[in-house]
Each structure stands twice: as C-alpha cells, then as structure tokens.
Amino acid sequence: MKFQRTSPLFYGTVLLGVCGVGAVVAALSILLTANTDDVKLYTQMTPEQVKQEADAIIQAKCANCHGTNPTVNSDLNHLSFGLLQKHVDGAQRSWLIEGDTSLRKKAVDLLKLYRTLSKQHMPPTSYTMVHWGSRLTPYDAKVIAKAYGLPDDKNTNVFVVPIDPAPTPSADQLAKIELGKLLYYDPRLSTTNEISCASCHDLTKGGTDNKPKSEGVPGADGKPQLGGVNAPTVFNTANHICQFWDGRAANLKEQAGGPPLNPVEMGYAKPEDWDDISAKLAQDQDLVMRFAAVFGDRGITADTITEAIAAFEETLVTPDSPFDLYLNGDENAITPDQKAGWETFLAHGCATCHSGAAMGGGSFEYINTFSDLRSQAAPADYQEGAFGRMDFTKDGKHKDMFRVPTLRNVALTAPYFHTGSVDKLEDAVRIMFATQSATPVTDKDITQVTEFLKSLTGRYNGKSLDELTPEDVTPAKYLTPKP
Numbered sequence: 001m002k003f004q005r006t007s008p009l010f011y012g013t014v015l016l017g018v019c020g021v022g023a024v025v026a027a028l029s030i031l032l033t034a035n036t037d038d039v040k041l042y043t044q045m046t047p048e049q050v051k052q053e054a055d056a057i058i059q060a061k062c063a064n065c066h067g068t069n070p071t072v073n074s075d076l077n078h079l080s081f082g083l084l085q086k087h088v089d090g091a092q093r094s095w096l097i098e099g100d101t102s103l104r105k106k107a108v109d110l111l112k113l114y115r116t117l118s119k120q121h122m123p124p125t126s127y128t129m130v131h132w133g134s135r136l137t138p139y140d141a142k143v144i145a146k147a148y149g150l151p152d153d154k155n156t157n158v159f160v161v162p163i164d165p166a167p168t169p170s171a172d173q174l175a176k177i178e179l180g181k182l183l184y185y186d187p188r189l190s191t192t193n194e195i196s197c198a199s200c201h202d203l204t205k206g207g208t209d210n211k212p213k214s215e216g217v218p219g220a221d222g223k224p225q226l227g228g229v230n231a232p233t234v235f236n237t238a239n240h241i242c243q244f245w246d247g248r249a250a251n252l253k254e255q256a257g258g259p260p261l262n263p264v265e266m267g268y269a270k271p272e273d274w275d276d277i278s279a280k281l282a283q284d285q286d287l288v289m290r291f292a293a294v295f296g297d298r299g300i301t302a303d304t305i306t307e308a309i310a311a312f313e314e315t316l317v318t319p320d321s322p323f324d325l326y327l328n329g330d331e332n333a334i335t336p337d338q339k340a341g342w343e344t345f346l347a348h349g350c351a352t353c354h355s356g357a358a359m360g361g362g363s364f365e366y367i368n369t370f371s372d373l374r375s376q377a378a379p380a381d382y383q384e385g386a387f388g389r390m391d392f393t394k395d396g397k398h399k400d401m402f403r404v405p406t407l408r409n410v411a412l413t414a415p416y417f418h419t420g421s422v423d424k425l426e427d428a429v430r431i432m433f434a435t436q437s438a439t440p441v442t443d444k445d446i447t448q449v450t451e452f453l454k455s456l457t458g459r460y461n462g463k464s465l466d467e468l469t470p471e472d473v474t475p476a477k478y479l480t481p482k483p
C-alpha cells in the first residue's frame with residue numbers, strides 16, 4: 001500500500017509526528033530549565049550570591065507592600081477601589097522585610113516567611129492578577145528558602161520544638177532558687193502581708209489564678225482591687241522576648257519588681273517603698289542568713305529580691321507533655337484526634353505565632369487581623385482599658401498588638417485572652433480561628449485543635465501539672481495545715 005499525499009492517514013501521521021516532537025521539546029525544555037536553575041542554585045552560586053538573589057527577588061516582588069516605606073500610587077489605588085492601600089496596610093501589620101526586633105524575634109519572621117512559601121499565597125492573587133511579573137516562581141521560592149535556611153518542601157514542622165527541662169542548677173544557684181521560691185510565696189511583699197506572687201500565680205492552677213481579673217490588695221471600699229488584664233501563667237515564661245501583655249518589662253528580674261509596687265496588686269506605690277519591704281524581711285533571721293549566703297554584702301534590696309525570684313521562675317519549666325513525647329518520636333503519646341488537631345494547627349498558621357519551645361512569647365501581634373478579637377471574646381458591655389504594646393510605647397501603630405501568650409499548659413489556664421473573658425478553651429480556639437486565620441474550619445477541626453492543646457500539659461517536680469497539689473510545690477512554712 002502506498003501513501004497518498006492527500007490521504008487522511010498521511011496528514012494524521014504528520015500531525016502526530018509534529019505533536020510528538022513538540023511535546024518532547026517542551027518536556028525537555030521544562031526539565032532543562034528546572035535543572036539548570038537547580039544546578040546553578042545548588043552548585044554554582046556562593047551563599048552570598050544566593051542571599052543577594054533572594055533579596056533582589058523580595059525587593060522586586062514583596063517590597064511594594066512589605067518594605068519600610070511603601071508608596072501607594074493613588075491612581076492605581078483608586079482603580080482598585082482602595083484594595084491596594086488595604087493590601088499595604090495588612091502587609092505592614094503582619095510582616096516587615098527588615099523585621100522589627102522590638103516587636104518580634106527574627107525566628108518568628110522567618111517562620112512566617114516559610115509559611116507563605118509553603119502556602120504560595122504571596123503576593124495576594126488579586127495583586128498578581130494585575131501585576132503579572134510579581135508572581136513568585138518555584139525557583140524564586142527555592143532561592144529564598146535556601147538563602148534563609150528554610151526547608152524547600154511544604155509543611156515541615158520548623159515551628160514548634162520540645163521544651164527542654166530547666167538545667168540542673170549548681171549548689172550556688174540552688175541556694176538562690178530556694179530563696180527565690182520562699183520570696184515567691186512571701187506575703188510580706190504586699191502592704192497587707194496577705195498577697196504573694198503565688199496568690200495570683202498558683203502553681204497548682206497552671207501558674208495562674210483562674211480568675212478573669214486578679215484580686216489585689218483591698219481598695220477604699222474594703223474589696224479586693226481588680227487588675228486591668230488577665231494574669232498569664234508564670235510557667236515557661238523565661239524565654240519570652242519580654243514580659244507582660246504590653247512587654248513593658250524586658251525580663252523576669254525587671255518583671256518581678258512590678259507587682260510589689262503596683263498599688264492595685266501588692267499595694268506599694270513608689271520605689272522608696274522597697275525600704276519598707278526590705279525592713280520587714282530583715283526581721284526574719286532565716287531570710288537574713290539566706291540573703292547573706294547567696295548575695296554576700298549586697299543585702300536585702302529590690303535588686304537582690306527580684307534577682308532571687310527570677311532565678312526561681314527560670315526553673316518553672318514544664319517538659320515531657322504528651323506532645324513533647326510525640327515530637328521526640330513516640331507516635332502513640334497523643335491520640336489520633338490530637339494528631340489531627342496538630343496538623344490543622346500547622347495548616348492554619350497557628351504555629352507561626354505560637355512557635356518555639358514555649359509555643360508563644362516570641363512576638364507582638366495584632367489581635368484583629370481578620371476580625372476583631374474583643375468584639376467576639378468580650379460581652380457587649382465590656383469596657384476595654386488595655387491596648388497592648390501601645391500602652392507602653394505610646395505609638396499608635398502598636399494599638400491592639402499583644403505579646404503572644406504561651407500555649408503550654410493552656411488547658412489549665414482559663415479564662416482566656418488578656419480580657420479573661422472566655423471560659424472555655426474550645427471557644428478561645430474558635431475565636432482565634434476567626435481572628436487569625438481567614439480560611440473556613442469545621443466544628444470537628446475546632447474540637448480536634450482543642451484536644452491537641454490538651455496534649456500540651458507538661459510536668460513539673462515529677463508530676464503532670466494538672467495533678468500538682470499544694471504539698472508538691474509550697475514551701476513548708478507557707479502550707480496552711482489541714483484542719
């Protein structure tokens with residue numbers, strides 16, 4: 001049989017041939033470009049060149065919104081019905097290319113970057129649709145990941161690490177810690193000799209008082225005065241970037257100086273009042289000897305008192321929660337629901353802010369990213385008096401930015417949020433999804449994440465935190481004998 005040039009068979013064969021060659025060429029070119037890019041990235045570029053290339057990409061594709069001084073073109077903004085300005089505002093609130101160490105640990109910025117590379121949701125689609133070249137290519141993502149030491153695959157857990165036990169103290173440190181513990185339970189730090197640190201941070205209650213607002217020394221009406229914000233836990237706070245919801249204390253020592261001189265909490269008011277406290281403590285021979293042994297001739301002062309308390313607080317670490325055992329390789333340490341909850345927690349970006357060993361404490365974040373936390377968490381007649389970081393810096397940009405709380409032992413630390421207005425963990429989780437994650441979730445997701453958070457209850461003094469009794473933690477002299 002002879003091919004007829006006009007026969008369908010002839011044209012069919014030619015067409016097939018052309019398609020085949022085209023397909024091979026296309027496939028080869030994709031493979032080759034991917035390969036040359038990879039080869040270039042992994043073997044031919046120095047770390048400095050990778051960093052330069054990554055920064056050039058970020059400058060070109062991200063700086064319009066996340067740079068230090070983004071300029072919004074008013075015509076374009078008008079054309080986009082104001083969306084551009086909204087994008088820039090949102091971007092400035094969540095991530096800055098230069099970082100801002102007064103607001104975040106660098107680690108948290110990198111985790112956020114990794115998440116956006118994993119999710120491939122930056123720049124926002126509504127922006128790349130108009131700015132074609134601004135889309136991040138797979139190669140771009142690889143360069144950025146390599147430059148910043150991030151994994152180049154998706155959803156690896158670089159977010160949360162197990163919490164290490166407090167280091168075993170030397171004999172000298174031990175004496176300081178013991179002294180700090182006595183002071184932590186000592187009501188003489190208050191004007192009424194009735195309130196100690198432990199009154200509001202009870203170690204048998206997850207390091208909190210389980211009250212919406214803490215009760216301090218009585219006011220003029222004879223009733224306990226209430227603090228303005230909920231008391232956070234004292235467990236695992238040593239590696240927070242700073243202390244308090246607004247971060248006004250740089251570290252635990254500085255923090256410990258706060259409550260005694262807080263007129264609402266322990267009742268003293270001015271720095272000279274430390275003399276009163278020191279004089280009271282100096283009447284206690286046991287304490288005098290302990291201070292001398294630990295601090296030599298530095299005496300009993302605000303400085304030595306707070307240093308000892310901080311040393312004790314540094315030991316308030318709760319390792320070996322079921323979740324830590326799981327992270328360390330014991331697959332069966334948590335339930336299937338808790339595992340599913342952990343995956344949801346990762347997938348929804350909860351772990352960027354609640355990251356590190358303490359699962360929090362690494363950054364200040366807005367509480368109204370996608371919707372306002374207060375309107376969801378607090379009753380309608382709720383009077384707000386706390387505005388987060390702004391209360392300390394007086395900078396309007398910092399309004400509604402709060403230092404992220406740790407989620408360790410969170411099942412024991414109700415009620416929740418700085419408002420102390422949410423009793424159930426499940427409700428707190430639901431509110432967090434609404435305010436911090438723009439993607440929809442099911443009731444099952446909420447239940448599973450709540451279950452997961454229950455696996456974060458760790459151990460202290462050899463016991464699970466929810467089983468601690470006053471006898472396990474309280475110095476003998478402050479244990480009220482049972483009737």
Ligand code: HEC
Pocket residue numbers: 058061062063064065066086087088089090091094095112113115116122123124127136349352
């Ligand atoms: C058109 C403006 C715009 C551009 C361009 C843009 N972003 Fe964003 N970015 C936003 C907005 C808005 C948010 C906050 C809302 C959100 O997370 O969706 C955000 C949030 C982020 C966050 C924080 C997310 C988190 O999970 O906490 C990171 C990190 C980020 N962007 C990285 C990038 C990178 C990297 C680029 C460049 C490849 C980029 N963005 C380009 C607007 C932009």
Ligand code: HEC
Pocket residue numbers: 184189195196197198199200201214215216217227228229230231232233234237240242243244245246252255256257259260264265266309
């Ligand atoms: C009357 C109740 C009360 C007393 C007494 C009290 N605290 Fe607090 N504590 C609070 C409240 C409320 C906050 C949150 C205040 C804020 O952020 O503005 C807090 C915050 C803290 C924090 C910060 C935790 C974090 O995550 O930022 C630490 C640490 C702490 N207290 C330790 C102590 C120590 C040590 C003492 C004794 C010297 C003490 N507290 C006495 C109620 C109290």
Ligand code: HEC
Pocket residue numbers: 345348349350351352353354364365366367369373402403404405406410413415416417418419428429432433436437449
């Ligand atoms: C952008 C950072 C950020 C992200 C993302 C985030 N959180 Fe939070 N989370 C916070 C801040 C800030 C607070 C404190 C809010 C307040 O008290 O007003 C908080 C508080 C909480 C609390 C209450 C803790 C307490 O002791 O009061 C829980 C529970 C919680 N978050 C769970 C989650 C879950 C679950 C997710 C994921 C859906 C999540 N968070 C995502 C920043 C974040």
